[in-house]
Structures are given as C-alpha cells and as structure tokens.
Amino acid sequence: MGKKTTFNISKSENFSEWYSEILQKAEVTDIRYGVKGFVVIRPWGARIIDKMYRLYESAFQRTGHDPAIFPTVIPEENFKKESSHVKGFSPEVFWLEQKGDEDKVALRPTSETAFYQMYNLWIRSWRDLPYKMYQKANIFRYETKATRPLIRSREFLWLESHNAFATKKDAEAQVLEDIRMTEAVMHDIFGVPFLPMKRPQWDKFPGAEYTIGSDSILPDGKIIQQPSTHLISQHFSEAFDVKYVDKNEKERLVWQTCYGPAVSRILASVIAIHGDDNGLVIPYAIAPSQVAIVPILKGEDKGDKKVIEFAEKLAEDLFKENITTSLDLSDKRPGEKFFHWEMKGVPFRIEIGGREIESGELPLFIRDTKEKISVKVDGIAETIKNLGAEYDVRLIAKADEFFSDKIADCKTKEEIKKALDGKKIARFSFCSAEERGADCAAFVEKELQARVMGTRGDKKEKASGKCLFCGKKAGVVVYAGKSY
C-alpha cells in the first residue's frame, strides 16, 4: 500500500488548513473567482447541495409550506419599514443604484421585507391562516469579518420560510415545528448535531421578539450557527399592515415567524464533521454518487469487454433503483481510482474483474469504516440500500458522540476557560439572558474571547448559585463558546 496520504494536513491537527485543502481537492468549491467572499461551487458540491435542497424542501412541503420565488431585490422603502430590522441589517446590505429617478434597491440580506409587502395583499381573512410559504434563495450579506468558503460567504444559499398566524400561540408552535424540522433534516439526514439555543435578548434577529438558533460545532471547537427560527410577533405585520378579518369581523394583525436554513453553510458542517484524513465522507442520502464502480481491466485480449459490459449493466440496474453511481472507465490504474473515489467521499466502491463475473460475488468497500465485504450480485440494489441506511446511522452516531463530548459543565471562570481552551462549549449559571445580562456577556467576550450563545430553546434548565461574573443570583443556564 502506498505511503502517500491524500492530505498534507490532518483534520485534527489543523482543521482550518484541512478544510481549505479538501474543498479544493474534492472539487467542492473554487475560491479563485476573484471577488472577496464569493466562491464558485463546482459540480461535486452543487450535486450535494441539490440533494440537500430537495430533502429540505420536501420537509417544508410536508409541514404545509408552499413554495414561492421572490425577486432578489428589495425596494429601499420596504427595507426601511421595520426600524430594528433596518438597524441590524444596514451595515451588511449591498445596494444597487438604478438609472435615473428610480429608487435604489437592496440585494436581499433576508426577505421579510419582500414577503410581507405581498402578505399585506394576500392575507385577508382568518380562512387564509395559517399562511406558510418558503423560498429557495441566494442571499447577500456584506460580511466584514474574514470570509470562509461555505462557512461565511457574502453570497450564500438558503431556504427561508415566512409564516403568518392568527394567534401568538400558533406562531410559537411554529417555532417549535421549525426546531423539529432542523432535527429531522439537518440532524437525522445530514448528520449534523446541534443545540437549539434561545439567543440572549442582545443577540436576537433584528426585528424579532426572540430567536432560537441551532448551534453546531466544528472540529476546531468553534461554534457555527446553523438554521435559526424567529418569533417576530407583530413587529413586521404592524410595519407592513398585514391584517386579517377574524370570525367576529374584527381586523387583526397577524403573528409571524421566520426560519432560515442556509444549505451552503450546512454543507460546510457536513464536510467538517464527517470528513477524515482521506477526504470527504458524505452521508449516503446526499452523496452525489453513492457507489463507485471500478472495473479491473487486464487488456482487450483478456476479456475486458465482458468486464465493461458487466459493469455497465450493474450501473444501469442500480440507476433504475435510484442509486447513483460513478462507473470509472478512465485509463488510470485501479489503485489510483480507489484513492480518488475515497477522497470524493463516495460511500461504497465495487470492484469488478473476471473473478467477480465467475463467482457472482462482488467486493464492496465501505468508505467510513474502510472495510471490504463481499456482496452477491443477486439483489444488490436492496443490499446497497440497506447498507446505505446503516452507513448513515453510523455517521450520525459518530457525529453525535463527537458532539456530546463537547459540552462541559463549569462552576468557575477557570473551568470555563479550560473548557474553551479544550475546544469545548461551556455550560454555566449566569445572571440573565435579558438586557441586564448584556454587561456580563460583554465581560465573557472580552475576558474569555467567547460568545454567550444563549439558553436551551427546547427545554428548561435550572440555574443554581450566583452568576460567575456579576455575583448576582443566577437566573439562567447559558452556553458559551468560541464563535465563527
């Protein structure tokens, strides 16, 4: 076996460089486009993203959301209607100057102010509610901090839902449904573990009553915010005058929520969490190619034609069963092909030579465990599907294990520091997640270079003792970590 490794850098030793290198080597992205914060997503990455979108969209539709496609630009007037929203987003908006007297327009940094203008027209009666709609969109934010491909780009790919309800209770139930959707898709399919964190008041979405973000962690111990859901209550319905007539013929403002999973950023987590020093490891459910077929060729005169025919038929049969394959007929040597498809993160590899045609047994290599087993040609599609399901269960379990180990309970500042230095998330008692806790949070940032992520959004955790920073009675249990 060759001594060469695929990467110069190991993921555990230097995640940052490993990440840059894997994106390039596996042809996921290309950073040479030449505009800061904008990257090209190459076919291998685009195919993963395509599958992720399909799965996420089907989850939206199953939960009663309708698709829509809104313009990329937002009129300046709309954008400015909700005051805290303007204030929060203004610094990162790309503005487009138009010709002549036409008003300037914003490249959407999020689309509340696009949707709600129309909701004002579309929502008339209690019969229209709940009103649940989503779109697949490119979003533009002028990030000033260091940009990283997929992790923090100035243009990213996401889905955003904007929902309207008759009551606050209904809206709050939607927030919980959003968290369940994150669990069902991002965790249960893509294998990205997270904590639903209710953001402190000083860190909520501009225009929201409260925000629940899904925080995941990368191998370097840094927190990455994944989908967030927001109860925006009536802040926008007031600004955009989105009203309905209730059963008693009274006009009422709707209660609203919004939710935004960034698919391109989730891909960053997928790559970071599952990948290893041999390259990508992609869950079976979203792998661009689920099986690589490598024919072992020995020369025209030694039956290559039969081997190729056999391999082509196998690819065809698997295709009919909705299993995507890559049949590698290039003239590289087998060993090189093996390494190539491993690096690309294809879950399974099948080798086919004269021996296999004789025996009807195919060697099947499994990417994550790197073991080679033997499978029968008969019923192979079924076998692969079963192995694929097991494959994903294994990846998710491994990711969960990695994640569960990352939360450290801390009783002193020193313990918090130790947790953070050990690339972990610190959990500790804290005075308050309301505005009055902001000073202590600023202290955490300054002294520990960490961000208070918030309190659990899915359950209550009981605080005890005093806040470690101001000494007042602790009211909440918060989580803090180094942030991207």
Add this chain to the structure above:
RNA sequence: GGGGCCAUGGUCUAGCCUGGUAUGAUUCGAGGUUUGGGACUUCGCGACCGCAGUUCAAAUCUGCGUGGCCCCA
C-alpha cells in the same frame, strides 16, 4: 474593528536580501510499457495578481489597489 504574513504555469514551489535569459515537482495533452491499493518512460503545452513610480533594465526596490491566509478585539 485592530495587527501580521503572503501573491511566480491548473496546483505546489526555487529565484527576491544584492535588479540583467525564471528552477523543480506535479497536473494537463500525445505516444509506449503497464493495470486486483497512488506505476514507469519519452515528447509537448503552460507562469512572475493589477496599476503607477524608480531605473538603461523590475518577478526582484517603492507606493496604491485587488485577492488569500493567520492572530488579536
């Protein structure tokens, strides 16, 4: 928000201090020998980030711009 480092064929890299024909590997294309875990070989294509300045002469020195990476807040 502040600071540092860097930019040479597709990729990685030598040369830069001390200005004068740009090094090597890999990739890519063509051929041959090969093919059950990264083969070998011959030939070929291909580069000094942009603009300005200094100079007889700039990859090399200076300034500005653009892009990338890292550290700190």
